[in-house]
Amino acid sequence: MSMRSVFLPVTATSRRDLAERLVQLVVGLVLYGVALGLMVRGGIGVAPWDVLSLGVAAQSGLGYGAVTNLVAVVVLILWIPLRQRVGIGTLLNALLIGPSADLTLVLVPAPTSIWWGAPLFAGGLVLLAFATGLYIAADFGPGPRDGLMTGLVRRTGWKVWIVRTVIEGSVLIIGFLLGGPVGVGTVVFALGVGPLIGWFLPRITALRQERSRRLATSVRP
Template identity: 50%
Template sequence: MMTRRLIQLYAGLILYGFSMALMLRANLGLDPWDVFHQGIAMRTGWSFGTVVNVVGAFVLLLWLPLRQRPGIGTISNIVVIGLAVDASLYLLPTAETLPVRAALLALGIVLSGLAGGAYIGAGLGPGPRDGLMTGFVRRSGWSIRLVRTGIELLVLAIGWLLGGTVGLGTILYAVSIGWLVQVFLPHLTIAERPPRPALDLQ
């Protein structure tokens, strides 16, 4: 069971990095966190994947006052996605025509939903950004929708001011990613194995 969880976790994280690279190559707008990542990358000269890793580690530090506990999936999220997106950007050519860019955008959004369902369904710990959201919800008593919207609007605004790409892809991602994860997650959730009944030795 654990082997399956680990395989699904890492497959999902690698696929998530690949989906991010597809949206970057489409150049039609990124999801809020990636607008933030891209803006920082443009200002620092770091690779996109390096920024993803560094921001993930910083966000994890914000878990401390929220008393969140990371899992192996949380730590793996910080390391693997950044490496996967940089490797994918190295392999993927730049898209020139609008139809190709639109296809990359659509594929990137769908694969992001599939990848999210895979690594969440593995049940080995949330990503640092998701954990930040759930931690705030638990400590504040506010709704998930309010906290998530507030965090994503904040990072989107900062990323846009830093030069990150906001566009049609940003809107499409925002309106579709929740539904996509909801579609994929039930098929990818690995149920806990029920404990074996104790032997009756009487």
């Protein structure tokens, strides 16, 4: 397999467009990690993949952020038989989110009651949806978990919702058996993350595309 067939090409209307999208990508991924940290600190349950990460962390003694990165690497290995193409965003996703989440856990103290924990979780959920819109709209390739889902959809021919349900249901069960926290926040995440991303993503994408068009026009002779 050639390098070109493994890595997604990087396209941009100008150097400035490329630089701005890279900044948007990095900011989005860092904020995504912050959002995960806030939801973990909320203490009312977390997303299925984070149930897995926290379960592995509890059993291994490793930090949550380190396990989050290791899980991303394992998922990327699963891309190989699926022949998914890797982008800059894919690699940075696997590297940046874990440390950002760990830093948030260091800086944000554990809430003393659910009246503090629930708003932390809710704020983290909204921030995660916004951050997802930022890094997806930057258009540098899917994250490891999203790429696994789309690769399986392409290979199996199953509907997206079936593949996503199987993947997230599996990691949720494994994480729960390992001691990961499942709670009302897990249900809120499952019901709320889709609509929130659906609200943020098209708006951020439209703004990014308009910005790219303006930059392309400004550099024409």
